[in-house]
Amino acid sequence: MINIIWLAMIVIAVGVAGIRCLGITISPLGIYLVPSFEPLSQLTNGVFEYSKFAVELAIGLVGLMALWLGIMKIAEKSGLITVIARGLRPVMVKLFPEIPPEDPAMGSIIMALSATMLGLGNASTPLGLKAFQDMQKLNKHKNIATNAQCTYMAMSTSSVTIIPATIIGIRSAAGSDNPTDIIAPVIIATVISTTVAVVMSKFLQRLPRYQVENFIEQDEENNNEKS
Amino acid sequence: MKNLKKKIIFLIVLAMLFVSFFIFSFTEVMMAISVIAIPMIIVIIPIYGHAKGVKVYEVFTDGAKEGFQVALRIIPFLVAIFLAISAFRSSGAMDILTWILSPITNSIGMPGEVVPMALMRPLSGSGALGIMAELITTHGPDSFIGRLVSVMMGSTETTFYILAVYFGSINVRQTRHALPAALTADLAGMIASVVVCHAIFG
Numbered sequence: 001m002i003n004i005i006w007l008a009m010i011v012i013a014v015g016v017a018g019i020r021c022l023g024i025t026i027s028p029l030g031i032y033l034v035p036s037f038e039p040l041s042q043l044t045n046g047v048f049e050y051s052k053f054a055v056e057l058a059i060g061l062v063g064l065m066a067l068w069l070g071i072m073k074i075a076e077k078s079g080l081i082t083v084i085a086r087g088l089r090p091v092m093v094k095l096f097p098e099i100p101p102e103d104p105a106m107g108s109i110i111m112a113l114s115a116t117m118l119g120l121g122n123a124s125t126p127l128g129l130k131a132f133q134d135m136q137k138l139n140k141h142k143n144i145a146t147n148a149q150c151t152y153m154a155m156s157t158s159s160v161t162i163i164p165a166t167i168i169g170i171r172s173a174a175g176s177d178n179p180t181d182i183i184a185p186v187i188i189a190t191v192i193s194t195t196v197a198v199v200m201s202k203f204l205q206r207l208p209r210y211q212v213e214n215f216i217e218q219d220e221e222n223n224n225e226k227s
Numbered sequence: 228m229k230n231l232k233k234k235i236i237f238l239i240v241l242a243m244l245f246v247s248f249f250i251f252s253f254t255e256v257m258m259a260i261s262v263i264a265i266p267m268i269i270v271i272i273p274i275y276g277h278a279k280g281v282k283v284y285e286v287f288t289d290g291a292k293e294g295f296q297v298a299l300r301i302i303p304f305l306v307a308i309f310l311a312i313s314a315f316r317s318s319g320a321m322d323i324l325t326w327i328l329s330p331i332t333n334s335i336g337m338p339g340e341v342v343p344m345a346l347m348r349p350l351s352g353s354g355a356l357g358i359m360a361e362l363i364t365t366h367g368p369d370s371f372i373g374r375l376v377s378v379m380m381g382s383t384e385t386t387f388y389i390l391a392v393y394f395g396s397i398n399v400r401q402t403r404h405a406l407p408a409a410l411t412a413d414l415a416g417m418i419a420s421v422v423v424c425h426a427i428f429g
Binding site for chain 1: 258260261262264265268269272273275276278279281283286287288289290291292293294295298299301302305306307308309310311312313314315316317318319320323347350354356357359360361363364367368369373374377378379380381382383384385386389390392393394396397398399400401402403404405407408409411412413415416419420423424427428
């Protein structure tokens with residue numbers, strides 16, 4: 001998918017610049033051409049300048065990423081994430097009624113969502129995978145997603161984020177006067193999107209077309225085709 | 228008893244927020260939260276760590292080492308996306324696309340320049356990050372567009388990637404309502420970002 005989009009953007013760009021080089025001009029005297037290489041040379045300059053920018057930006061990011069990952073390592077080692085997880089438990093029990101409160105799946109869901117909230121990024125992916133594996137143990141139909149898995153999925157893609165570390169880093173590298181002024185808006189927007197995620201998944205799981213039974217037949221058909 | 232204490236603290240915090248909205252404007256309170264968040268975190272986490280017997284300095288440097296790798300890892304993606312975007316922009320193709328989509332985007336108050344990032348976001352995290360970085364350098368990090376893309380980036384996710392990785396790891400083929408629910412949440416995040424940014428940064 002990304003391959004096609006990337007290629008299409010470059011092809012369209014060069015195409016548009018090429019057409020502009022013909023210099024099609026419409027005036028009361030009629031349509032005539034004023035050819036020039038200006039648009040294509042603009043494109044070349046733009047491309048060269050921005051590839052230099054890309055590296056400067058990434059290097060500018062090093063310091064802040066190091067700072068943040070250092071702080072988060074302390075949070076991880078000191079067990080602060082476990083403390084936050086404990087605080088979230090009462091809410092989570094309501095959000096995932098299918099999962100017994102004492103099941104290991106509940107613990108790993110809370111850990112994974114807490115990690116995403118703190119902007120741990122790549123560090124939260126293994127926790128998410130663990131949560132999914134634990135939820136899978138409670139799944140009766142192994143090829144079909146459970147309600148809990150779908151709710152978790154929607155929540156983690158819209159997760160409440162307290163510190164968007166990479167974004168703050170890029171803003172600072174680009175010379176912002178106040179790179180952190182986006183924290184409060186991000187918290188508000190993610191609270192809204194997480195609410196929508198929970199409401200939508202709870203609503204959709206009741207619709208007839210998303211019932212597990214429908215998928216059992218489909219799944220068997222798929223298996224028959226393969227064998 | 229312990230629970231009661233927690234409830235009282237929670238109520239006090241809520242009451243303080245509520246009162247502060249009367250004294251200061253919404254924007255001022257939000258700005259204050261944004262400013263206070265980082266200093267609080269960089270003091271509370273190390274103190275907590277020290278109290279729990281963590282060697283804070285050593286653990287910090289240990290984690291900081293990874294910062295360099297993260298930044299290096301994104302360079303190829305940034306260059307690739309910057310190539311496509313800068314070609315698209317400097318050729319004038321971006322102006323055409325923005326003009327075509329302007330009736331839709333104007334109606335929700337989203338500047339046309341932001342549209343490519345909104346389209347890229349669910350597909351590729353590094354791609355969207357590249358577009359965000361490019362918009363921030365072009366328009367300035369403190370411009371409305373610069374702030375809006377930052378908030379949009381922070382409040383949405385690479386839904387297709389996460390879906391593939393998570394469900395793939397446990398061999399689930401029928402994902403039921405996971406994708407529609409997640410994409411609706413992403414859309415809600417985008418619209419919420421636009422609305423919140425207009426309210427705060429106007």
